[in-house]
Amino acid sequence: MRRHVWIPLMAVLAALLTGCGGQEAAPGSDELTLAAPRDLVAGPEDPYYVHQTLRVWEPLVTVDDRLRPVPALAASWSAADGGRRWTFTLREGVRFSDGTPLTAESVVANVERFLRIAPRQSAFFSLDAGMEAAYGKVDDVRAEAGAVVFTLEEPVADLPARLAGFFSMVQSPRAFTASGGFAGKPVGTGPYTLAEWVKGQRAVLTANPHHHGPAPAYERIVVRVIPDANARVAALRAGEVDGLIDKGALLPAQAPAFAADDTFRVLRSPSVLTHYLTFNASRRPFSDPRLREAADLAIDRQAITGTLLAGTAAPGSAFLSPVFGDLAAPGVTAAYDPARARALVAEAGAPAAPVTILVSSAETGQFPYADIAEVLRTSLAQVGIPAKVTVAEATKAVMEAGDYDVFLSAYSVPNGDADYLFRRFLRSDAAWNVERRLGYRSAEFDRLVDLAATETDAAARRDLYHRIQRLLAADRPMVPLAYQDNPIVTAAAVGGVRQSVAYVVDLGALAPST
Amino acid sequence: MTAVLVRRGAELLFALLALSLLVFLLTALAPGDPAEEILRRGGVQPTPESVAALRAELGLDRPLFDRYLSWLGDVLRGDLGRSYADRSPVAEEIAARVPATLRLAGAAALVAGGLAVLAALLAVLRPGSPVGRAVALATVAVSGVPPYVVGIVLISVVAVGLRVLPTGGGDGPGAVVLPAVTLGLAGAATLLRLLRADLAHAVRLPFVRLAVAKGLRRRRAVVVHALRVAAPNAVTAAGVMLAELLTGAVVVETLFSWPGVGQLAVTAIRQRDLPVVQAYVLVTAVATVLLLALAELCLAACDPRVRR
Numbered sequence: 001m002r003r004h005v006w007i008p009l010m011a012v013l014a015a016l017l018t019g020c021g022g023q024e025a026a027p028g029s030d031e032l033t034l035a036a037p038r039d040l041v042a043g044p045e046d047p048y049y050v051h052q053t054l055r056v057w058e059p060l061v062t063v064d065d066r067l068r069p070v071p072a073l074a075a076s077w078s079a080a081d082g083g084r085r086w087t088f089t090l091r092e093g094v095r096f097s098d099g100t101p102l103t104a105e106s107v108v109a110n111v112e113r114f115l116r117i118a119p120r121q122s123a124f125f126s127l128d129a130g131m132e133a134a135y136g137k138v139d140d141v142r143a144e145a146g147a148v149v150f151t152l153e154e155p156v157a158d159l160p161a162r163l164a165g166f167f168s169m170v171q172s173p174r175a176f177t178a179s180g181g182f183a184g185k186p187v188g189t190g191p192y193t194l195a196e197w198v199k200g201q202r203a204v205l206t207a208n209p210h211h212h213g214p215a216p217a218y219e220r221i222v223v224r225v226i227p228d229a230n231a232r233v234a235a236l237r238a239g240e241v242d243g244l245i246d247k248g249a250l251l252p253a254q255a256p257a258f259a260a261d262d263t264f265r266v267l268r269s270p271s272v273l274t275h276y277l278t279f280n281a282s283r284r285p286f287s288d289p290r291l292r293e294a295a296d297l298a299i300d301r302q303a304i305t306g307t308l309l310a311g312t313a314a315p316g317s318a319f320l321s322p323v324f325g326d327l328a329a330p331g332v333t334a335a336y337d338p339a340r341a342r343a344l345v346a347e348a349g350a351p352a353a354p355v356t357i358l359v360s361s362a363e364t365g366q367f368p369y370a371d372i373a374e375v376l377r378t379s380l381a382q383v384g385i386p387a388k389v390t391v392a393e394a395t396k397a398v399m400e401a402g403d404y405d406v407f408l409s410a411y412s413v414p415n416g417d418a419d420y421l422f423r424r425f426l427r428s429d430a431a432w433n434v435e436r437r438l439g440y441r442s443a444e445f446d447r448l449v450d451l452a453a454t455e456t457d458a459a460a461r462r463d464l465y466h467r468i469q470r471l472l473a474a475d476r477p478m479v480p481l482a483y484q485d486n487p488i489v490t491a492a493a494v495g496g497v498r499q500s501v502a503y504v505v506d507l508g509a510l511a512p513s514t
Numbered sequence: 515m516t517a518v519l520v521r522r523g524a525e526l527l528f529a530l531l532a533l534s535l536l537v538f539l540l541t542a543l544a545p546g547d548p549a550e551e552i553l554r555r556g557g558v559q560p561t562p563e564s565v566a567a568l569r570a571e572l573g574l575d576r577p578l579f580d581r582y583l584s585w586l587g588d589v590l591r592g593d594l595g596r597s598y599a600d601r602s603p604v605a606e607e608i609a610a611r612v613p614a615t616l617r618l619a620g621a622a623a624l625v626a627g628g629l630a631v632l633a634a635l636l637a638v639l640r641p642g643s644p645v646g647r648a649v650a651l652a653t654v655a656v657s658g659v660p661p662y663v664v665g666i667v668l669i670s671v672v673a674v675g676l677r678v679l680p681t682g683g684g685d686g687p688g689a690v691v692l693p694a695v696t697l698g699l700a701g702a703a704t705l706l707r708l709l710r711a712d713l714a715h716a717v718r719l720p721f722v723r724l725a726v727a728k729g730l731r732r733r734r735a736v737v738v739h740a741l742r743v744a745a746p747n748a749v750t751a752a753g754v755m756l757a758e759l760l761t762g763a764v765v766v767e768t769l770f771s772w773p774g775v776g777q778l779a780v781t782a783i784r785q786r787d788l789p790v791v792q793a794y795v796l797v798t799a800v801a802t803v804l805l806l807a808l809a810e811l812c813l814a815a816c817d818p819r820v821r822r
Contacts, residue, residue, distance in 0.1 A: 045600055046600055119564040119567060121598075126552070128553050128561060132561065153730070155687060197772075199602070199607070202685075226683075227768070227777065228668070231771040234669045234673060234681075239685070240680055392545075396546065424561075
């Protein structure tokens with residue numbers, strides 16, 4: 001009789017253990033499972049439906065690892081009329097996943113749709129400020145002899161760079177409804193099509209039989225959504241997923257353990273994300289340039305990037321990070337010199353009340369901002385500037401009230417458009433500068449930014465941007481703290497992993513490693 | 515009974531109305547400008563003009579009370595608004611997540627209830643037996659550890675170490691086991707304490723002793739008769755626990771990437787997707803209020819003393 005108690009219990013346990021059957025069967029060599037922190041599919045209400053990473057659609061122009069525009073669906077381009085007329089020649093023999101051919105008319109239809117529905121929010125890149133940079137000066141776009149021709153109101157020196165990526169997405173015009181939404185699934189030219197999507201859980205991609213390039217190595221790729229950083233890492237270690245991709249796939253602190261493990265491969269590629277310190281120069285003490293310089297000199301960037309960011313970032317110096325290629329000013333350095341900083345504080349007079357270092361609570365999840373802010377606090381205190389840290393939910397309101405002295409935050413640009421950063425953030429009339437009380441007013445800076453924007457000669461434009469950055473390094477309205485990499489990780493069995501500076505992993509190039 | 519129903523119904527309606535106002539104010543007065551947050555996705559600073567345009571489109575520039583009334587009207591029609599993140603209808607999003615939460619809550623309740631009944635019976639039927647003591651001790655000890663820690667240990671031992679069960683995710687029948695065990699262990703101890711005490715008391719009641727004296731096997735007397743008398747406190751506690759489980763075990767769902775309403779809420783909070791947060795709070799609060807009212811009604815139906 002005694003054992004009877006155990007019979008039902010054993011039965012339940014047995015049912016649980018056999019019923020679950022452990023994990024999904026190990027994927028065959030033609031199937032791959034990845035995980036990302038966010039859903040890379042945004043759905044039919046989004047301007048793009050899917051993220052560029054999934055390679056369902058392709059853009060006209062994309063960027064290389066130095067943010068230089070390179071051909072994608074456009075085979076080549078040329079400018080005429082001093083940068084007022086741009087002609088994009090399309091790649092031959094390209095078909096959409098529904099079998100219809102890519103034509104100049106279909107590209108024009110996509111551009112017209114963007115112009116019609118903007119401004120429109122997106123889970124990826126809003127059709128807003130970046131869109132204005134891309135298409136703001138377009139007077140007319142039309143198909144001419146199989147090519148796409150943009151006629152502009154004023155010369156634009158770098159139209160291909162501004163169009164690169166999301167803003168030059170091309171999908172079959174049949175995929176769209178009259179109101180600019182999607183009629184069904186996205187229809188692109190990329191190596192994959194979206195076969196299945198369970199919102200917030202997974203996207204299933206299958207190879208596109210009509211793709212113009214080489215067929216991808218994996219017939220099927222499942223991209224799971226795992227928002228929690230620890231759960232992502234557990235799924236990878238348990239062998240349920242073969243890799244973690246996308247922005248913030250690995251927290252900086254998680255990267256070293258995988259890098260040391262040769263069953264995994266960590267790819268640390270630079271990204272467009274830069275951590276900046278923004279000074280409130282509209283009030284004391286940082287209205288005094290000597291104290292801004294002292295604060296800058298007090299920071300040991302090497303310690304922050306090496307320890308707190310676990311080597312996933314490089315110390316910042318020039319305003320534009322190295323991913324901007326030759327636009328980044330060479331020779332601009334950010335020194336660590338506490339002795340000189342103390343001398344400057346002594347000369348200018350130490351502030352009596354502690355300065356406020358402001359951090360957004362939204363950013364403390366991805367980067368160790370609370371720790372970095374604490375290091376900044378001690379660094380400032382050591383050179384004679386007492387400081388305190390404030391973590392706020394709504395930093396905008398705090399900044400607009402002028403109730404901060406230093407703001408720590410990360411920014412990125414949608415493409416290699418340097419003008420955008422300077423014009424939106426630091427020009428004397430920039431919303432960021434004025435509303436957030438940066439208090440930076442420099443006629444010289446404004447003049448140089450305007451000159452660079454209309455300069456069509458590449459070398460002259462580059463020199464102007466170098467001058468702008470040298471000016472910023474001296475004035476210090478905002479100082480770059482660190483250039484952030486975006487580490488991603490895959491099982492060693494997965495090869496062909498490449499990541500662009502805009503976190504785009506080319507899923508079409510993944511292949512079993514040999 | 516009818517009078518009770520009417521009075522309780524009126525109270526419930528008032529509670530729900532107050533609740534809706536509270537939920538609305540909580541999210542409407544949250545700091546930050548949703549229009550700017552929406553446009554800042556992708557890390558790019560929006561233009562002031564498009565922020566203003568979006569504010570107008572979302573109706574954020576209207577007076578607060580106007581916004582409440584139109585929101586309440588929409589809610590009563592089953593329209594919970596559209597997500598800021600991707601413009602999809604929030605009601606659909608929540609509805610899609612409810613089955614996963616129900617599955618997890620059901621499995622967790624099974625684990626908690628099963629463990630509690632088993633351990634309580636063992637303790638009473640075989641006081642002093644090492645197995646019974648071990649089960650009771652383990653249950654109480656584990657319940658003292660936060661579910662987050664239990665979950666991490668289970669993931670690293672069972673899923674990553676032994677690889678016998680998935681780390682979660684919601685696909686496949688095995689995925690529910692670890693999160694359900696994590697949640698179930700947390701609930702089991704409370705139920706066990708109530709049930710064991712009440713059962714120990716019940717077996718000493720004259721009618722149980724009479725039954726045994728009349729020749730009924732002790733096991734049957736305890737399992738069939740005493741357990742029934744001992745159940746009400748534990749059942750009430752289980753009702754409250756179930757209500758908590760249904761609101762989405764936020765921590766456990768996040769830890770096991772379980773696609774339920776709790777995970778949806780966490781993602782929405784991170785993205786400042788206010789309509790989703792608002793809908794989540796509203797739906798779970800309404801569900802809790804209704805469940806508790808239902809539990810009270812059940813007790814009233816069973817026990818005449820409660821009706822007064």
